[in-house]
Amino acid sequence: MKNISDLRGTTQEENSNEEKLVKKIDLLPNEELLYNLPLFLSPKLLSRILFFNEMYKKIINHHGVIMEFGVRWGPILNLFQSLRGIYEPFNRHRKIIGFDTFEGFTEVTDYDKISKKGDFAVTEGYEEHLEEILSTQEKFSPLDHIKKFEIIKGDIIETLPKYLEENKHTIVSLVFFDLDIYKPTLESLKNIKPYLTEGSIMIFDELCDDKFPGETMALDEVFGLNNLEIKRLPITSRISYVEVKNVK
Numbered sequence: 635m636k637n638i639s640d641l642r643g644t645t646q647e648e649n650s651n652e653e654k655l656v657k658k659i660d661l662l663p664n665e666e667l668l669y670n671l672p673l674f675l676s677p678k679l680l681s682r683i684l685f686f687n688e689m690y691k692k693i694i695n696h697h698g699v700i701m702e703f704g705v706r707w708g709p710i711l712n713l714f715q716s717l718r719g720i721y722e723p724f725n726r727h728r729k730i731i732g733f734d735t736f737e738g739f740t741e742v743t744d745y746d747k748i749s750k751k752g753d754f755a756v757t758e759g760y761e762e763h764l765e766e767i768l769s770t771q772e773k774f775s776p777l778d779h780i781k782k783f784e785i786i787k788g789d790i791i792e793t794l795p796k797y798l799e800e801n802k803h804t805i806v807s808l809v810f811f812d813l814d815i816y817k818p819t820l821e822s823l824k825n826i827k828p829y830l831t832e833g834s835i836m837i838f839d840e841l842c843d844d845k846f847p848g849e850t851m852a853l854d855e856v857f858g859l860n861n862l863e864i865k866r867l868p869i870t871s872r873i874s875y876v877e878v879k880n881v882k
């Protein structure tokens with residue numbers, strides 16, 4: 635696997651400043667660590683959190699589940715859980731479903747410029763820890779006796795059609811595409827399209843990104859870029875979204 639800073643495209647200066655901060659984490663006693671996490675939040679990280687907050691507000695009156703395609707360590711899955719706890723603590727139908735191989739990229743194509751098989755892999759068995767983390771987090775919000783998240787391990791090209799076949803009642807209110815590469819993005823767009831409704835939100839992390847052209851090409855193939863209004867917020871740079879209209 636390539637160095638994570640190469641994959642994220644961060645500069646050496648950013649990396650060394652992040653490293654300085656990471657070295658200070660141990661200074662805080664365990665019982666004070668979580669409360670003080672904002673001490674380590676950079677504007678870039680905070681803006682990403684704020685972006686998802688704005689997206690969540692858009693779906694509050696829109697029925698359906700939230701899906702994340704490519705969860706890696708799972709921070710955004712947990713963010714969605716916390717936002718649900720804040721904005722609609724009694725909406726037990728707002729399930730949050732995350733898909734990942736947890737082994738990084740499977741098959742890369744010529745469209746996926748810098749990507750290699752295995753990039754973005756996490757540690758072995760991590761999905762079990764993520765399950766535990768999300769279960770623990772769920773306890774901080776009401777209705778914690780009802781499990782409202784699901785982590786689905788495997789190649790999304792196989793797992794998503796299987797999930798949808800077994801859950802034909804699915805309506806998707808928000809879907810976050812963060813698979814980075816062409817083939818799984820293409821297949822997941824094709825599979826999820828029939829489950830989107832007027833006003834569903836699709837979020838993309840790598841559109842118009844020269845390092846990961848595959849995501850844009852996949853979106854063009856399935857929806858046609860000319861048919862979409864691809865929006866952004868002034869607080870973030872790369873991440874974009876579409877409010878689905880006239881979906882056919």
Ligand SMILES: C[S@@+](CC[C@H](N)C(=O)[O-])C[C@H]1O[C@@H](n2cnc3c(N)ncnc32)[C@H](O)[C@@H]1O
Pocket residue numbers: 703704705706707708709710733734735736737738739740741753754755788789790791812813814815818
């Ligand atoms: C950039 S990471 C996702 C980061 C995460 N969304 C976040 O914001 O922290 C991309 C993820 O897509 C996953 N992925 C790529 N191809 C996949 C496939 N065919 N099936 C399932 N997951 C895949 C990788 O394993 C990796 O964890």
